[in-house]
Amino acid sequence: MATASKPQTGMKSAEKEELLRIEGISKIYDGTVKAVDDVSLTVYKGEIFGLLGGSGCGKSTLLRMLAGFEAPTKGKIYLAEQDITNLPAYQRPINMMFQSYALFPHLSVWENIAFGLKRDGMPKDQIAERVEKMLGLVQLTKFAPRKPHQLSGGQQQRVALARSLAKRPQLLLLDEPLGALDKKLRETTQLELVNIIEQVGVTCVLVTHDQEEAMTMASRIAVMSEGYFLQVGDPDTVYEMPNSRKVADFIGNVNMFEGVIEEDEPDHVTVRSLECIHYVGHGISGHAGMQVGVALRPEKVMLSKRKPKGDYNWAEGEVIEIVYFGAHTTYHLKLASGMVLKAQEINSTRDLSCGLTWGDKAYAHWSNEAMVVLTQ
Amino acid sequence: MSHGLNKYFGKAWMLAVYMFLYLPIVTLVIYSFNDSKLVTVWSHASLRWYSALAADADLISAVWLSLKIAFVSALMSVFFGTFVAFALNRYKRFVGRTFLSSMANMPLVMPEVIVGLALLLMLVSVQHWLGFPERGLFTILLGHALLGTAYAAVVVTSRLKEMDGRLDEAAMDLGSKPWQVFTLVTFPLLVPALVSAFLLTFTLSFDDVVLSAFLSGPGYNTMPMVIFSRARLGLNPTINAVATVTITVVTIAVIASSFYTSHVERKRKREMALAYSDAIR
């Protein structure tokens, strides 16, 4: 999982200036259905915050409450220390880039971008100046007189971005910004989008169901499920140090061992599972005898034909499946316990096989620091 | 083999149905150019009945009255129909929503004799209490507008349903107050539907005889009322001439509008294709 360079990540906590604060917000439909359940969150100036989750997890409802399209059942929203909970959408200094863009079909590109500025009663010459600037920013100057249906998907996306940035909002909301584009176009557009946002320096809340999109674009992400946050943190923290089985499972691929803590020392832990004994090279917040999960990412598993040394962190199995992805190959190893262990090997040479084929006996092994012990 | 048979059978069937639909219209038009006083016996071609029509003051004033009523009642229908469509579309929950939707559907399915009777009895009692309205232009307008509201609501509703609700939200997000959302986004996008609702309700009003007969007063005879009373008595070649004129106008209007819509649609498709090829280059 590649994480693109993000200048904001290096920020020290002392420099962080709070922009958006959500306090215990809930949205309950029909008195029983909890779409958003007591969520609190702080977003700092200049960051791109990603809300990641499957469909129906509540991320869109949360976004719509920020935009002002839904009133929260409970809780408060503050923007720059001002309570905006009851402010209608048209008075919030927040703009949104809509899923599938919602460009006004009866207005030209120019008029779409000018729409919000006109509502603010900005003088005509200033509007023209601002629109030109925005068109330049998204490189669509020569498309100004066109109607939305005369543009390609990528161009429409840039118009939507320009329109939502034109009013210089304090907070920009992005609802599945790349969802309507095909896969190839997505990668380039993603980088363009991040570049423009950084150029403008606007704070963003991004909603997506695509973990790759969230990890490459956002400086911090929240993994959401059933209306609440499972984990909030930097993309690499969430990926490498998931705090629960759910998060580990949701983000990327994972091998999950179920086991019991045998030794619980400050500098190491051992966990006995059916498959093997795990030696974890750091302390955890648990105790001996505790039931835990051990999460191990496939790319951290190495394969060999020879039996590894030592008593820890290896398992023996039979190769039952080999899936070739081009850049890497995933081997499925069936262990004696019945568990299927996935191991991802990078195809660093053009000689693909590491000598393994279907039905071969093989040993999987991994380092002391490869896995995460999950207590919940 | 059976597929080919199916194909010929289908074509023959469709042709037969179209002939059934157009036979009366075509004979009506042909016989309007017949010189004979007998509508059904061809003598030779002439424009005799057109000059008779031009001299028929009763019929011509009835046509004008019908046009006036149709225009105003269509405007009223579109106005109230739009309200109905918005109320039922935008607000999924309010007291009496089912009541409102069934009241709005009522004129669509209720026989016109009942609608006419009910409206007349109501208007008579109102007139008794308040001294107005006198039966005549205004009462016919109300009846036609009631019927038209139901039809206009159907047309506007179907357009509202297919409209992207996010457009309204986008307008609000960019700072439009609710009334600005309507005037700047919803209304412009609704115009084509409002135009077709207007045309439909105009036609309904221009065509109506039952409601008019119930609601009209002395001196207010609409074109269908005049035609109906003459047709009851027997055949009359002047009616053929009137029919030919209306059919010609309507046919030209319908064909022109369908050409226009298909032209707009084609242009739009071409531009979309162009946009994508632009993007690839």
Add this chain to the structure above:
Amino acid sequence: MAQSKNTFLNFFSGRKLIIGVPYVWFISLAAIPLLIVLKISLSTMETASVSNMVDWSKGWPSLTLNFSSYQFIASDALYVKTYLSSIKYALITTIICLAIGYPFAYFMARAPKHIQPTLLMLIMLPFWTSFLLRIYAWKTLLVNNGIINNALISLGVMSEPIAMMNTPFSLTIGMVYSYLPFMILPLYANLSKLDIRYLEAAADLGTSPLKTFWLVTVPLSKAGIIAGSMLVFIPSIGEYVIPELLGGSNTLMIGRVLWDEFFSNNDWPMASAVAIVMILLILVPMALLNKYQSDQASDKAGA
């Protein structure tokens, strides 16, 4: 803060206005008139003036109910016969429209995509031209010395004209002719959305075309069949203009009875009672239509 409260209030009153306007419109022009019809149907000819709709003589509003009109309808064989005859003609019209319209809509939906709009426009075009004039046209075709009889005689098919006008035949032709588009349009809307892959799947599983039609196409177009049938059946029951112009005096239709009670006999209670019974007759098919329309709507919402 005060400003935000204010705009919320504005928004709320906007909602009130949007719901309130059609509410007032339909209550005053649909609900109240129907209640007045009900009230007058329950009075006698002598008391049926609008001046004493509600009796205030006792100091509070009171209604005197009188069922004589209904008793008369129930006891007079002619009324019962006329209701039954209206239902019969409506049923015949519906069945013929379905028999003609279903194959038509089916073939239209299978026609090449680019000519479908034209085919549809040709169905709509008569609908836009005056209904009254089209019924009148049938009169010129069907009378004894009319165009059809004249043509047949001059071709030597027969020597005497056939009496077609003012018969159940002329009435049925006029009704089928007028209501056929109402059958075709919902059927076409339904059949054109039918996914061709269902038919291909049926063929792939070894079903013959005719069986596929009965087992797949017809059941899937049930909603269209019901909508079309109701749109023909319901207005047919109360039809007035067609029986008046084409039906002659021997074809009994309840719409004409209502008209005559009102305009010829000036018997308002009787006309109202006839109307109320007609409404009761229509309620059943109307409920059916509503149910299928809302079912379709919720199907769409669920998809």
